[in-house]
Every structure is written in structure tokens, then in C-alpha cells.
Amino acid sequence: MPGSATVLVIDDEIRSLEAIRRVLAEEFEVISVRGAVEAEEVLAGEMVQVILCDQRMPGENGVDFLKRVRDLWPDPIRMIISGYTDSEDIIAGVNEAGIYHYITKPWHPDRLIDSVREASRLYWAQREAGSATVVEAKPSPKRLSSVVGDRRRAQRQLGDFERIVHEPASPVAAAIGLAKRATDYDISVLITGASGTGKELLARAIHNGSGRAEQPFVVENCGALPDDLLESELFGCKKGAFTGAYQDRIGLFEVADGGTIFLDEIGETSPAFQVKLLRVLQEGEIRPLGAQRPRKVNVRVIAATNRNLVGEVETGRFRRDLYYRLAAFPIHLPSLAERAMDVPAIAARILGDVNRAFHRDVPGFAAETLSAMIRYEWPGNVRELANEIQRMVALSDHDHALPPELLSTRILQTAKAGNGCDASAERPQLKERVEALEREVIAEALDRLSGNISRVAAELGLSRVGLRAKIQRYDLRRDLDDDE
Structure with a gap:
């Protein structure tokens, strides 16, 4: 608790x-x-x-x-x-x-x-x-x-990963496969992806599928606070430690002791704060601001960012040693534009939630509405899609299938533009997107595991023969060790 x-x-x-x-x-x-x-x-x-x-x-x-x-x-x-x-x-x-x-x-x-x-x-x-x-x-x-234990066990049996709606051929399936592997090992995870792609949802699924599921899952948005307040929030403080510290505060690392802490927008932290976070990860202890003695904590860290942290490391804005501490197990979540085939299923799930919240019974979307939603690229990802559906339900007068005229202007304009040209010429086909993501996942695993075929195949759930075939198809042999 x-x-x-x-x-x-x-x-x-x-x-x-x-x-x-x-x-x-x-x-x-x-x-x-x-x-x-x-x-x-x-x-x-x-x-x-x-x-x-x-x-x-x-x-x-x-x-x-x-x-x-x-x-x-x-x-x-x-x-x-x-x-x-x-x-x-x-x-x-x-x-x-x-x-x-x-x-x-x-x-x-x-x-x-x-x-x-x-x-x-x-x-x-x-x-x-x-x-x-x-x-x-x-x-x-x-x-x-x-009661809590019974409910948590039931939730784990249902599987939190099932909450991440996707089609079998969706690029997000590879990310979920990696995340399921991460539940078995008590190592740090770095989830990358654009805002609104569901990074916190994936982090919760990893926690709830792990051996720490009975312990707290604590969330902090690292981009929302200046350094002194973020340090106080995460590590705690004693009264009078800084201006505005009117009373003692227990830090979130201590609250999460035995469980998992999810550090969202980790890429927004300053180099000065990164030094302090690195020490916590290395030593497994925190020192509240103003306290004389450190306190031991046992916390699994799952971090997330919408930034390219590898590029941030190269420019010196993000510490290299902290990056490798956090990215022991990297997972990339594709944007909604890269998984357009998932839009109908995600929209249906969201509409069900909105119906319950708004006490409505809207049955679904008109065919033209769904077609326009699939064409739109959703720069705000699932969060933007959810907001749009809430707006449409609020604007609808009857519990009928939602018509296209309830869509925002920007979505309708995208749909009209798509009707006047060959959409396949503008964006890569689904097969190409899936293969590009698969190549990226395999290349990353080969690099991280030093080209060890057996370990990579085991992690990705492939046979050695199947993995070798994919390596040959994607021209990744340069990533292998000579003895492989």
C-alpha cells in the first residue's frame, strides 16, 4: 500500500x-x-x-x-x-x-x-x-x-496487456511482446514514443505482470516541476530544507519502496538533476533534502520519453551513464499514424468508456466517419482520438451512429484531401511499416546482446532459424559476431 x-x-x-x-x-x-x-x-x-x-x-x-x-x-x-x-x-x-x-x-x-x-x-x-x-x-x-490481493490477482489473470487495443498485424504487437518479456526480469525499462501513445498504460501492464504487482505503482511527470520541487517530490525533504518547505515530505521513491516508479518525460530533466537520479539508481538509496542520513529503497524504475535520448546523449544534454542505467530494456511504442489499422478497435473501446461516463448509448460510427478517422494521422495519438470521440458524443442529439459532420474541421479536411489523391502514394503501406519496425526491433536486440543469436531469438520469441532468415532479409549480418 x-x-x-x-x-x-x-x-x-x-x-x-x-x-x-x-x-x-x-x-x-x-x-x-x-x-x-x-x-x-x-x-x-x-x-x-x-x-x-x-x-x-x-x-x-x-x-x-x-x-x-x-x-x-x-x-x-x-x-x-x-x-x-x-x-x-x-x-x-x-x-x-x-x-x-x-x-x-x-x-x-x-x-x-x-x-x-x-x-x-x-x-x-x-x-x-x-x-x-x-x-x-x-x-x-x-x-x-x-480483498485487494484477490482483485489484483484477478486483474493479472485477465492481463493488463489486453487493455492495449490492437490488431494482430499491428506494429504495436512487437512492443507488447517485448514488454511481456520485461515482466519476467527486475531491470529498468525505457519506453519511448510520442505523447499520447500509451506509455503509462504499458508501464502499468509491466508492473502488474511482474513480481512487484502486489506493491505500489507510483507515477511522476518529470517535466512538470523545476529541479528543487522534483527532487523534493521524488526523494522527500525535511522542513526548512528550501524556501517553501513548510513541513516534512515523504518522497515518491520511498512510497514506491518494494514496487515500481514510473518516471514520465525523463528527457525533460536537467543535467544537474540527472546526476542525483543516477546516484539513486546506482546506490539504491535516497537522501531527502535537508536529511542527515540516506534511506535504502528497493524500487524498479520504468522511464518514458517522447525525445530521442540517443541524440540527446550525443549532444551532451542527457547523461550517457544515466541513459544506459535507464535503457537496460528499451521499448518503442509506435504512433497512431503508424498503426492506422488499430483506429476502429481503439475508437470502439473509447466509445464504450464515453457511453458509460456520459450515460449514453451511442452504438458506433457511420462508415464515412470511421473512414475519415482512419485517414487522419492523429498527431496527438490516442489521447487526441479520445478527446475527439468525447466531443462527438457531447454534440450528438440522439443515440445513433455518429455522422461525419460531427468530426472536427481538421479531420474532415484531411478526409477530403485523401479522396482526391492516391493515399498509398503519400504514406508507406502497412506491410512496409511493419517490416521497418520489425527490422528496428531486431537490430536493437542484436546490438544490445552483442549479436548473440541464441539470446536474441529467446528474447524475441523466435526460433534461431527464423531469426537468421529475418537477419538475412533485413541485411543485418554486419551486426553479428564473427563466431555466429
Whole structure:
């Protein structure tokens, strides 16, 4: 389960509030407020996993407040803290407020941390289980963990790779074949491809098919943050480590300990940050900003980029040693323009999702609509296709097959231009595209495995004879060792 949690502490006594904050801040992100009004403002704007509320507050007691919280924000795990003299009143209201745990004063620091830690685990277990029921007093974390495990195992049996819609002859089939191989080995994977091609979906499939599937899968977009914030986000920080570090933060590498971290847009990072990331990969440990000691982590890294990292290495913008650390197992995802044969199946899957989200029952696409969608090259890839289908459904007045006039102007113009010329003269035929991709995959494997026929054939799922035939067809003999 993800290890981090934000804890909302509510107590009108400043000394008590500060004492609780000091104890919990070493492990949790703590937000402390002095009353119900401030607490509701926090809950309306922040993701809170655990609420720790004092029973005696001016104007409203803790149980009554948590009853209201249960109705408005049912997800956080609710706990109450108070003196022995309040115990009968609290016990009477525990079920009404759905209170998970009752902590008595004076509390012991270690027991307080253990209680909040258990509540945090319970929150994430409940989220993973997809439970719609509110947690009542003392549910069983073991039961919820069992539900999570059962659902994850069922998901793995169905196969996350099946979520990547494609035809058997599609160029993406080769990428999926490589990704399935990657699930068997605990090595770093680098997924390349244009934005919107499904790199995160493929990374999740690799994780869910691996031995780490029962552990967290954590995602970070490395292109979205400046260096200091990215370092804090990934490695954690201590309060006061830099301007704006108002409290301790647990880094995502620590959250992902035992599991997988997906570093999207890794090509956008600066050389200075690359040095720090390289050290983490080499040493298997992180040092939160401002911390005195490093912390060991066991995390598999899957990185992704839409850049040509080999070219970035040659120009000096991306560190060569980091590239080889990340690209132990490279996989390239083709763009939607390279797999036009997949557009009908992908569009049908997306339309089904949109129908459920919009409470519609649109049966499909008119033949002219589908023809125009196949001709269009989709520079935004699957993401652009999904947005277009959402727009079409929103514009349609009836649950009939979507007509071509609902398509965006740019797609209609492409379709009209395609009708006036021989499209085969403008773009390579499917067979040529598939062969070009196959040649690239085999060449890359030969280069990475030093031309070893047996190892390359095993990795790509080919026989030695079949691989040799392809090497001869694509004129790749120069990539072989002399003894082969």
C-alpha cells in the first residue's frame, strides 16, 4: 500500500495540537487546525487520509463533528482522542460517526503513531479494494488486504496487456511482446514514443505482470516541476530544507519502496538533476533534502520519453551513464499514424468508456466517419482520438451512429484531401511499416546482446532459424559476431 498519508488534527488547545503535530510529523504530512470550521475548509480543498479529532471543542464535540464529516467526506479514516471521563459518551456515538479508533489521554507517542499508521494502511487498502462502504469501528485491515490481493490477482489473470487495443498485424504487437518479456526480469525499462501513445498504460501492464504487482505503482511527470520541487517530490525533504518547505515530505521513491516508479518525460530533466537520479539508481538509496542520513529503497524504475535520448546523449544534454542505467530494456511504442489499422478497435473501446461516463448509448460510427478517422494521422495519438470521440458524443442529439459532420474541421479536411489523391502514394503501406519496425526491433536486440543469436531469438520469441532468415532479409549480418 502507498505509505504516505495526510493527517488532519483538530484540537482547540495549542499545546496539545503542537504535541501531536511534533510526534506525527516525522512520518506523516500533518495539517493542524483549532476548530471545526477550519477543518471543513481543509477537507473541502485537500486530500486527507486520516482525521484525528479532539472530543472537547467549543461549540461542537468531536463525535458530532465526525458524524457530519462522515456524510460529507466519507473516505478519510476518522479517529477521536479524549480523556477517560468522556469514554461512555464517545462509545455511544462511535457507530453513528463511523469512528475507527478511540485514543485516550494521556496518549503514548509510539501508540499514537502506530494507530495513525494502521489507519493510513486501512485507508489505502480500502481505496485499492474499491470499497464503497464507510469504515466502521475497528474493521479488519487483513480482510481489506485480502480483498485487494484477490482483485489484483484477478486483474493479472485477465492481463493488463489486453487493455492495449490492437490488431494482430499491428506494429504495436512487437512492443507488447517485448514488454511481456520485461515482466519476467527486475531491470529498468525505457519506453519511448510520442505523447499520447500509451506509455503509462504499458508501464502499468509491466508492473502488474511482474513480481512487484502486489506493491505500489507510483507515477511522476518529470517535466512538470523545476529541479528543487522534483527532487523534493521524488526523494522527500525535511522542513526548512528550501524556501517553501513548510513541513516534512515523504518522497515518491520511498512510497514506491518494494514496487515500481514510473518516471514520465525523463528527457525533460536537467543535467544537474540527472546526476542525483543516477546516484539513486546506482546506490539504491535516497537522501531527502535537508536529511542527515540516506534511506535504502528497493524500487524498479520504468522511464518514458517522447525525445530521442540517443541524440540527446550525443549532444551532451542527457547523461550517457544515466541513459544506459535507464535503457537496460528499451521499448518503442509506435504512433497512431503508424498503426492506422488499430483506429476502429481503439475508437470502439473509447466509445464504450464515453457511453458509460456520459450515460449514453451511442452504438458506433457511420462508415464515412470511421473512414475519415482512419485517414487522419492523429498527431496527438490516442489521447487526441479520445478527446475527439468525447466531443462527438457531447454534440450528438440522439443515440445513433455518429455522422461525419460531427468530426472536427481538421479531420474532415484531411478526409477530403485523401479522396482526391492516391493515399498509398503519400504514406508507406502497412506491410512496409511493419517490416521497418520489425527490422528496428531486431537490430536493437542484436546490438544490445552483442549479436548473440541464441539470446536474441529467446528474447524475441523466435526460433534461431527464423531469426537468421529475418537477419538475412533485413541485411543485418554486419551486426553479428564473427563466431555466429
